[in-house]
Amino acid sequence: MTPLPFPATPGARAHQVWDYRRPAGGGIVELGTVRGLDVALPVHFHREDQLTFVLAGRRRFVIAGEMCEAGPGEGVHIPADLPHRSLRGAEEVVCVNLYTPPGLHAASDLIAGLARHWRRTGGLGWADLTRIAEEHRHSLGTGLEPASLFTGCDAWDSVGEAARRAGMSREGYSRRFRKEHGVPPHAFRLQDRLNEARGLLRAGEPIAAVAADTGFTDQSHLGRCFRRAFGVTPGRYRAG
Known part of the structure; x- marks a missing residue:
């Protein structure tokens, strides 16, 4: 063993x-x-x-x-x-x-x-x-990723736009989102971007390119957020 x-x-x-x-x-x-x-x-x-x-x-x-x-x-x-x-x-x-x-x-x-x-x-x-x-793997399991909790990429760009699409005020939308998901919309969006970065790093993409593709200011910005969320730097994670 x-x-x-x-x-x-x-x-x-x-x-x-x-x-x-x-x-x-x-x-x-x-x-x-x-x-x-x-x-x-x-x-x-x-x-x-x-x-x-x-x-x-x-x-x-x-x-x-x-x-x-x-x-x-x-x-x-x-x-x-x-x-x-x-x-x-x-x-x-x-x-x-x-x-x-x-x-x-x-x-x-x-x-x-x-x-x-x-x-x-x-x-x-x-x-x-x-x-x-x-x-213990399901024989019929698809392994597909779950759908996003938002209805389209544009909603991620603006909490106000997401609220308008839901027919709610920005404050009401944020309160309901936090109650249902445990975090406010902007924090959920940040974590979603970090998970997107995680997948790209697993695929071997360069860190600087991953930072740009997932909307971080630069490689250092991605590094700070990534290590805080997952306990390792993007470089160490990518090397895994």
Whole structure:
């Protein structure tokens, strides 16, 4: 079994909490490995389903206003496009995040499969993750990305225009949007652009071009926003 690439000692890479890999197989878009104490991230979302499986410590999330925790041998499923944030705990966390196309896997069964393997063997390897994911893949799943919560690209350019299309005032539209999605429209739009950048970086596009294509002022602007949302720089993420 090839183990996951966690550092041997807690302090070995304390400055780098997140790493990302793109395995072949299992329908997995990418894997994120997390080890550290300060694993807090602000409100963000992914275009993929996120399945977090904890190996050590406790992972804590706020999802739709509710606290959700998972300890060793437990997991959390966060559906695609659902804003959430993660919190720092009192002890070091070791976990793996699987990012999969929306609805392609039976999330609870996949997490249960990971738990059974972890209890039986005491560990997880890359091959284990892809094999277990493949075992719980829906045979008829399309893996298509969910539709945008806005009705057309123009609505992203102006909250006022989106409000007019909805027949609401700007203030009323913003209040309703925040109540339904947990973040105001402009913050959701920023996260959507960051997810677009994430996909382009996975495809190997140059960082400067990605910044321009996704509406950021420059490469540095993209870098600041990207690291805040996902815990790594665009360059490190692209290299994954």
